[in-house]
Amino acid sequence: MRPDRVLLGWAELRCTGPDPVRLLTVLSDRGIPFWDAAPPEDFCVTLRAPLRQFRRIERIAAAEGFETVVSAKRGLPAVLSVLRRRWLPAVLLALAAFLILWSEARIWNIRIEGTERVPDGLLRQALAECGVDIGSRWVGMSQDAVRNGVILRLPDIRWMTVTMEGSSARVIVRERRPRQDPVPEREYADVVTDRAGLVAAVYPLRGTAEVGPGDAVLPGETLIGGYATGRFGVQGPVRAIGYADLRTWIDLTAAAPAEASEKRGTGESRTVFALIFGDKRINFYKGSSICPPGCDKINKVRRLELPGVFTLPIALERTEFVSRGLVPVRAEERGEELSAALLAALDDRLGDTGKLVAAEWSSWEEDGWLFVTLSAECRERVGVTVPLTEAGLAAVYEKIPKTEE
Amino acid sequence: MNMKQSVAGRVAARFDLPAEAASAAPRITISGGDRVLVEGHRGLLEYGEDRIAAAGAGGSRILIKGDALRLRTMRGRELVVTGRLWSVELE
Numbered sequence: 001m002r003p004d005r006v007l008l009g010w011a012e013l014r015c016t017g018p019d020p021v022r023l024l025t026v027l028s029d030r031g032i033p034f035w036d037a038a039p040p041e042d043f044c045v046t047l048r049a050p051l052r053q054f055r056r057i058e059r060i061a062a063a064e065g066f067e068t069v070v071s072a073k074r075g076l077p078a079v080l081s082v083l084r085r086r087w088l089p090a091v092l093l094a095l096a097a098f099l100i101l102w103s104e105a106r107i108w109n110i111r112i113e114g115t116e117r118v119p120d121g122l123l124r125q126a127l128a129e130c131g132v133d134i135g136s137r138w139v140g141m142s143q144d145a146v147r148n149g150v151i152l153r154l155p156d157i158r159w160m161t162v163t164m165e166g167s168s169a170r171v172i173v174r175e176r177r178p179r180q181d182p183v184p185e186r187e188y189a190d191v192v193t194d195r196a197g198l199v200a201a202v203y204p205l206r207g208t209a210e211v212g213p214g215d216a217v218l219p220g221e222t223l224i225g226g227y228a229t230g231r232f233g234v235q236g237p238v239r240a241i242g243y244a245d246l247r248t249w250i251d252l253t254a255a256a257p258a259e260a261s262e263k264r265g266t267g268e269s270r271t272v273f274a275l276i277f278g279d280k281r282i283n284f285y286k287g288s289s290i291c292p293p294g295c296d297k298i299n300k301v302r303r304l305e306l307p308g309v310f311t312l313p314i315a316l317e318r319t320e321f322v323s324r325g326l327v328p329v330r331a332e333e334r335g336e337e338l339s340a341a342l343l344a345a346l347d348d349r350l351g352d353t354g355k356l357v358a359a360e361w362s363s364w365e366e367d368g369w370l371f372v373t374l375s376a377e378c379r380e381r382v383g384v385t386v387p388l389t390e391a392g393l394a395a396v397y398e399k400i401p402k403t404e405e
Numbered sequence: 406m407n408m409k410q411s412v413a414g415r416v417a418a419r420f421d422l423p424a425e426a427a428s429a430a431p432r433i434t435i436s437g438g439d440r441v442l443v444e445g446h447r448g449l450l451e452y453g454e455d456r457i458a459a460a461g462a463g464g465s466r467i468l469i470k471g472d473a474l475r476l477r478t479m480r481g482r483e484l485v486v487t488g489r490l491w492s493v494e495l496e
Binding site for chain 1: 448449450451452453454474475476477478479480481482484
C-alpha cells in the first residue's frame with residue numbers, strides 16, 4: 001500500500017445500481033481517483049477511494065441511481081478515529097511509548113557474565129562507583145572510563161566490557177588467572193610427580209623418561225629428566241616436557257554426628273508482593289520484609305521487558321517466606337550425605353585430568369559419630385615442571401660422555 | 406472534430422511529432438505482459454475478469470483480453486489494467 005494512501009486514509013466502497021461500468025467512467029471523468037475496482041457482479045461494484053472523496057462519490061453515485069455503502073475504512077485517519085472513541089487504550093499506548101522513550105536512555109537491569117571468583121556484589125558496587133547503576137543514564141557513558149575504574153578497584157579482573165541491550169546493561173568480565181607454569185620457557189627443567197602411585201605410562205615429549213610402566217613413584221620424584229639422550233649417550237640439558245599416567249590409591253574419610261537434626265521446610269509459607277519502579281519500591285504488604293527467625297526468604301523479580309529490545313523500569317518482586325523447623329535426620333540419610341561429600345571431594349582433587357577406576361566404601365559408628373571412608377583407585381595424569389638446580393645441571397654435564405683429544 | 410483531428414494529424418506528420426502529442430489518439434503501454442496503461446481513452450465500455458473494453462478517439466475501441474484482469478487504477482483519461490494478458494486489440 002502506498003504511504004500517501006495510508007496517511008490520508010481510504011475507504012472500501014460498494015456501489016449498487018443499474019450500470020456499474022458507467023459509474024466507473026463517470027467517477028474517472030470527474031477526476032475522482034479510485035483503485036482496485038473489482039469486476040462488477042449483480043449490478044454491484046466494489047472500489048477503493050480516498051477517504052476525503054467519500055461524500056463526493058456518494059453524491060455522484062446517488063445522482064446516477066446508485067446506493068453506496070462503506071465496507072471498511074483504513075489508514076491513519078481511521079485509526080485515529082477509533083482511538084478518539086476509545087481513549088483509554090490510546091492513553092495507555094501513549095504512556096507505554098513515553099515510558100519506553102524515557103527509559104531507553106537509562107539502565108534498569110544489569111546482567112553479569114563471566115565471573116567465577118569475583119563476587120557479583122563486589123562487581124556491582126564497583127560498577128555503581130563508576131556510574132553504571134540502576135537508574136543511571138548510559139548515554140555518553142565512556143566504556144574505557146568504566147573499564148579502567150572497575151579494573152583499578154578489582155585487580156582480579158583482567159578485562160571487561162559493558163554493552164547496552166535496550167535498557168539492560170550486559171557486563172562481560174574476564175578474570176585474571178594464575179600462571180600455569182612458573183618456569184621460564186628457556187630454563188632447563190625436569191618433570192616431576194606431585195602424587196604417589198604406580199606408573200602406568202610415561203609420555204616424554206622432550207627430555208628422557210626416568211621411570212617406566214610398573215615403577216612406583218613418590219611425590220617429588222623425577223618422571224622425565226631434563227636432558228636429551230642420543231646414540232652416544234647424554235647430549236646435554238633441555239627443558240623436559242611431558243606427563244605420566246599414574247595408578248593412585250586415595251583414602252578419604254568423613255565424619256558427622258550419628259544423630260542430628262536439620263532445618264527443613266515445614267510446608268508453611270507466606271508470599272508478599274512489591275512493585276519496583278526505578279529505584280523506588282511500593283510494598284503491597286504491612287510490616288517489614290526482614291526474614292523472621294526460623295524462616296527462609298526467597299525473592300523472585302520479574303521485569304517488564306522485551307529481552308534485547310527494551311526494559312521498562314517496572315518490576316514485580318515476589319517474596320516468599322518459607323518456615324523451616326528442625327527435623328531429625330536418619331542415619332542412612334546422613335551416610336548418603338557423607339558419601340556424596342566424599343565423592344565431591346574426590347572429584348575436586350582429580351580435576352579434569354583424573355578419573356575414578358574403582359571405589360570401596362566402609363562406614364562405622366564410634367562415640368556417637370558416624371564415619372564413612374572411601375577407598376578409591378584412580379588414574380591420574382601428573383607432571384609438574386621443576387627447574388634444574390645447579391647440582392642437577394652439574395649432574396647432567398657429568399653424564400655427557402667425554403671425548404679424548 | 407474529425408477534421409480538426411485530421412489537421413492536427415497532418416501537422417504532426419509534417420513535423421515528425423508523435424501522433425498522440427497533436428491528436429487525441431490513445432496511447433497504450435504494455436509492461437511485462439501483466440500490466441497495461443491506457444492513456445487518452447474515452448470511457449470504460451466493458452469490465453469483466455477476462456475482457457476489458459474502453460472507448461478510443463473517433464469511435465475506436467480498445468479491447469484487452471486476458472485472465473484475472475483487474476482495473477488497478479482509473480483517473481481522468483488514464484487507466485491501468487493488471488492480470489494475465491492475452492491480447493490488446495484496437496478495433
